[in-house]
Amino acid sequence: MTNRYDEAFAKVKKxxxxxxxxxxxxxDPGPDVFIDIVRAYVKGGADILEIGYPFxxxxxxxxxxxxxxxxxxxxxxNHRLFFELIGEIRTxxxxxxxxxxxxxxxxxxxxxxxxxxxAKAGIDSILVADMPPEEAQELGAAxxxxxxxxxxxxxxxxxxxxxxEICRCVDSFVYVVSRPGITGADTTLSASVKTTLSRLKKVTxxxxxxxxxxxxxxxxxxxxxxxxxxxxxxSALVREIEKSVLKGANPxxxxxxKVNSLKAATAVSWKS
Amino acid sequence: xxKAKKGYFGQFGGMFAPETLMPALEEVxxxxxxxxxxxxxxxxxxxxxxxxxxxxTALYEAVNLAQRLTGGRARIFLKREDxxxxxxHKITNALGQALLARFMGKERLIAETGAGQHGxxxxxxxxxxxxxxxxxxxxxxxxxxxxxxxxxGLLGARVVxxxxxxxxxxxxxxxxxxxWTSSVRETHxxxxxxxxxxxxxxxxxxxxxxxxxxxxxxxxxxxxRLPDEVVACVGGGSNAIGIFSAFIKDKGVRLTGVEAGGMGxxxxxxxxxLTPSPNSKPGILHGAYSYVLQDRDGQIxxxxxxxxxxxxxxxxxxxxxxxxxxxxxYTFATDKEAVGAFKMLCETEGIIxxxxxxxxxxxxxxxxxxxxxxxxxxxxxxxxxxxDIESVAKFLxxxx
Numbered sequence: 001m002t003n004r005y006d007e008a009f010a011k012v013k014k015x016x017x018x019x020x021x022x023x024x025x026x027x028d029p030g031p032d033v034f035i036d037i038v039r040a041y042v043k044g045g046a047d048i049l050e051i052g053y054p055f056x057x058x059x060x061x062x063x064x065x066x067x068x069x070x071x072x073x074x075x076x077x078n079h080r081l082f083f084e085l086i087g088e089i090r091t092x093x094x095x096x097x098x099x100x101x102x103x104x105x106x107x108x109x110x111x112x113x114x115x116x117x118x119a120k121a122g123i124d125s126i127l128v129a130d131m132p133p134e135e136a137q138e139l140g141a142a143x144x145x146x147x148x149x150x151x152x153x154x155x156x157x158x159x160x161x162x163x164x165e166i167c168r169c170v171d172s173f174v175y176v177v178s179r180p181g182i183t184g185a186d187t188t189l190s191a192s193v194k195t196t197l198s199r200l201k202k203v204t205x206x207x208x209x210x211x212x213x214x215x216x217x218x219x220x221x222x223x224x225x226x227x228x229x230x231x232x233x234x235s236a237l238v239r240e241i242e243k244s245v246l247k248g249a250n251p252x253x254x255x256x257x258k259v260n261s262l263k264a265a266t267a268v269s270w271k272s
Numbered sequence: 273x274x275k276a277k278k279g280y281f282g283q284f285g286g287m288f289a290p291e292t293l294m295p296a297l298e299e300v301x302x303x304x305x306x307x308x309x310x311x312x313x314x315x316x317x318x319x320x321x322x323x324x325x326x327x328x329t330a331l332y333e334a335v336n337l338a339q340r341l342t343g344g345r346a347r348i349f350l351k352r353e354d355x356x357x358x359x360x361h362k363i364t365n366a367l368g369q370a371l372l373a374r375f376m377g378k379e380r381l382i383a384e385t386g387a388g389q390h391g392x393x394x395x396x397x398x399x400x401x402x403x404x405x406x407x408x409x410x411x412x413x414x415x416x417x418x419x420x421x422x423x424x425g426l427l428g429a430r431v432v433x434x435x436x437x438x439x440x441x442x443x444x445x446x447x448x449x450x451x452w453t454s455s456v457r458e459t460h461x462x463x464x465x466x467x468x469x470x471x472x473x474x475x476x477x478x479x480x481x482x483x484x485x486x487x488x489x490x491x492x493x494x495x496x497r498l499p500d501e502v503v504a505c506v507g508g509g510s511n512a513i514g515i516f517s518a519f520i521k522d523k524g525v526r527l528t529g530v531e532a533g534g535m536g537x538x539x540x541x542x543x544x545x546l547t548p549s550p551n552s553k554p555g556i557l558h559g560a561y562s563y564v565l566q567d568r569d570g571q572i573x574x575x576x577x578x579x580x581x582x583x584x585x586x587x588x589x590x591x592x593x594x595x596x597x598x599x600x601x602y603t604f605a606t607d608k609e610a611v612g613a614f615k616m617l618c619e620t621e622g623i624i625x626x627x628x629x630x631x632x633x634x635x636x637x638x639x640x641x642x643x644x645x646x647x648x649x650x651x652x653x654x655x656x657x658x659x660d661i662e663s664v665a666k667f668l669x670x671x672x
Contacts, residue, residue: 056571057442057557059449060290066436078569103288103556108570130288130556134278153291157456162294177292179454 004096004124005149005172008047009207009229018224018266019047021209022259023100023234025054025068026085027077029245033252034072035088037241040252042093044259049089050211050232053082053101060102060129064235067242079109083121090122098125098151098172103135111142119146125172127151133169140169151175154200156192167204173230174200176210178223194226201227217265224268233262279470281593288556289469293449296456301471303376308478313375320367324400325357327364327482331490331650336620341640346647347495348636350623351487351515353654360626360655361483361511362393366462368479370397373460380404380459384448386413386441386507387581387628388420389655390464395429397462405429408448410439413580416663438574441507441584445558465508466588469559473588480514487650488518495648501526504652505631506546506602507581509588511654516600526601529591530635532577533604540565543575545587546595546602557586563595578607578667579627579660605634611667613637614657626655627663 012019022041027034041049054069054077061069086097099118106114106128118126126148131139133152143150149172154163156179167174178193193210200208209230210223220231237255244251279285289297307313321327330352338348353361366383373381381398382405385391391407398405407424411433414421424431437443445468452461466476491499502519504512506529519525534542537549545552545563551573555564565573565585577583594600605613610627613634617625625633632651636643643649657664665672 056437057446059446059558060292060453062450063436073571104564104566104570104572107554107556107561108566130290130559132287132289132291132294135286135288155292157292157295159295166291 003149004094005048005207008096012047012229012266016267018228019209019230020045020259020263020266021048021050021230021232022046022237023050023052023232024238024241025052025065025072026082027054027072027075028068028238028241029071030075031081031085033250034085036250036252037255038089039092040256041259042095044256045263046095046259048096048098048230050098050100050234051086053099053105055102055105058102058129062235064238064242068238071245083117086121086123096124096172097122098127099123100127100129103128103131106139111139112145115139115142115146115148119148123148125149125151127153127175133166136169153177154196156196160199160203163200164203167200167206170206173207173209174204175232176200176208176228178210178212178214193223197227217261220262220265221268224266231266279474281473281590282596284560284562284589284592285470285473286561287469287559288561289559290453292453293456293469296452297469297471299376300475304372304471304475307372307375310375313371317368317371321364321482325363325367326355328486328490329353329355331487331494333494334621337617340616340620341637342643345645346643346649349491349494349499349648349650350653351483351650353483353511353652354623354625354629354656358389358393358396359658360389360393361480361514362390362464362655363396364482365464365476365479365510366390366393366397369460369462369475370394370401370403373403373462374401376460378458378460380406380455381462382406382408382448382451382455382459383462383464384408384441384444385464386444386583387579387626388413388417388424388659389581391429391431392420392423392427394462394464395424395427398429399427406432406451408432408434408444408451410434410441410443412439413441413444417580417659418662420659440575440580442572442586449558465510466513466590467508467558467560467562467586473560473590476510477513477517477590480510481517483511483514483652484516484518487515491648491650497648498522498525499648499650501528501647502650502652503528503530503632503636505530505582505628505654506587506591507532507543507584507628509591511652513588513590515652516594520599527594527599528635529600529602530631531602531604532579532582532631533606533609534576534578536606540573541576542604543577543582543584544604546591547604554592560586560589562589562592563587578610578663579631581626581628582631603635605631605638607667609634609638611664614660614664623653624657625653626657627660629654630657
């Protein structure tokens with residue numbers, strides 16, 4: 001199917017870049033500033049957006065993203081406001097919006113209702129952090145029904161047979177975890193990313209986007225050189241949001257500059 | 273990937289885990305199958321249960337308690353899990369999982385703990401088997417279970433304070449799962465209760481099923497028949513599923529799980545998941561689909577109980593299934609009722625029960641007027657209460 005993801009990956013391929021995918025938690029630190037942040041991401045050169053639905057117990061996330069989720073929940077983020085905010089993002093950009101969520105947040109509303117509302121608001125893909133393909137059949141059916149793309153994770157621990165199955169289930173892109181563990185935390189990038197990417201390339205031609213622990217332009221260009229078609233930066237940006245909140249400032253201009261420099265690093269030449 | 277759903281009890285359970293954990297869960301699942309069939313490792317486990325834990329634990333007839341409650345109309349038995357090494361049923365599972373970890377070639381054990389009993393049990397098993405050990409514990413629980421924190425240190429474990437969320441058991445599980453996602457190669461996560469993603473609810477039940485197996489044989493000998501009712505407290509639900517498992521097929525035996533009623537159902541200061549309450553509904557927490565306390569938007573609710581071991585928002589998925597099918601009945605006892613039962617067991621039987629187990633006793637006390645003549649009731653006394661002395665004193669307004 002032709003969709004926003006196909007267009008976004010085709011566009012960066014033409015320019016010999018990787019897609020830059022910044023992450024923010026919906027409603028963090030509050031609804032209005034969150035919209036400012038997303039605008040800054042788009043103006044800074046984001047090719048794709050990854051938006052988190054805040055969950056109280058995010059076991060796949062590190063402390064930075066968990067604190068962001070708690071700020072968002074405290075600021076009143078709920079299902080209704082979430083879909084409103086996604087709708088608002090759709091008024092100023094047409095780039096793909098991916099949702100990163102946890103199973104209980106989807107299940108609480110029901111898979112069908114959740115996907116119906118998500119599609120209507122303008123969400124293009126959903127990754128459920130604690131729902132492997134085995135458990136995603138009901139949700140997958142609802143996503144297909146409403147034209148939302150599936151995203152699953154693969155890591156260096158994933159055996160080959162499982163990699164094939166994950167890639168077969170994916171519609172939008174494969175979320176490649178740069179190292180085992182949770183979001184955030186590391187300052188060095190694991191050398192195994194390269195191996196994981198080349199293992200994946202042997203079993204799929206779907207886009208591969210690398211995330212977890214990427215915080216600097218050097219990381220971005222390393223991942224690009226290792227063969228990624230997309231680079232996801234989360235905690236490093238969320239940390240900037242947190243810093244600004246503590247200072248009582250609006251993080252938009254800092255984030256715009258940061259996204260701009262990270263995006264620039266996706267333009268290194270790369271031979272497969 | 274298998275189309276048949278693995279690890280479900282009716283509609284509950286499953287493997288709702290981050291992808292980075294899936295290979296580790298598959299490894300545990302397959303290793304457990306080989307471990308359970310390996311004569312050498314099983315005989316080592318049996319040897320340790322007998323000579324190290326002190327199994328079988330006694331089944332004691334609480335004549336004084338029965339006299340006080342029913343005037344001797346009924347017989348009440350206590351399954352004395354408090355007599356296990358380290359003071360609770362937890363050691364049975366911790367030792368089993370530590371051996372399983374060794375069987376898989378892992379060097380390090382991690383665990384979550386609420387009351388500290390599972391933390392102490394895991395630290396003990398790690399010391400015995402020469403493994404390194406990190407225990408995750410909420411800072412609220414560390415404060416109310418200081419002796420256990422010190423005990424774990426003495427046993428060579430590192431206690432990692434958890435400051436996120438409500439700083440209790442749920443948050444400790446989050447942190448332990450996070451640790452495991454980045455350390456799966458050398459580390460085994462010894463879940464302390466019959467919860468978490470498949471295969472943990474099954475593995476923990478299997479290790480704890482010895483409680484029920486022993487108890488069934490003991491009560492047949494002592495009373496000459498099966499009991500009318502088996503009562504156990506339910507936090508995550510490991511002691512309850514352990515004792516229930518041997519009686520599930522005995523349709524005439526009523527199985528009753530007692531949850532922490534805290535300050536009562538109004539105001540949501542409780543940990544009642546399986547009795548209908550305004551904020552309990554099926555959901556996904558820590559890898560399994562089960563009943564979960566949550567708010568109107570699906571955020572997990574904080575809980576309250578005087579007893580740290582029952583203070584948890586979710587419940588083992590097999591209990592959710594037993595509740596839905598009606599095979600087991602679930603009720604609750606409040607903080608006040610539990611402390612009352614704690615005192616009554618001290619006074620009538622000279623047994624200081626864990627506050628967790630006191631909830632099971634509290635239900636029997638409340639039911640006493642309705643108990644039929646000649647009834648035989650078993651209470652699973654899952655642990656001893658020495659760790660709870662401070663909490664009880666505080667509850668009663670006494671300084672010690």
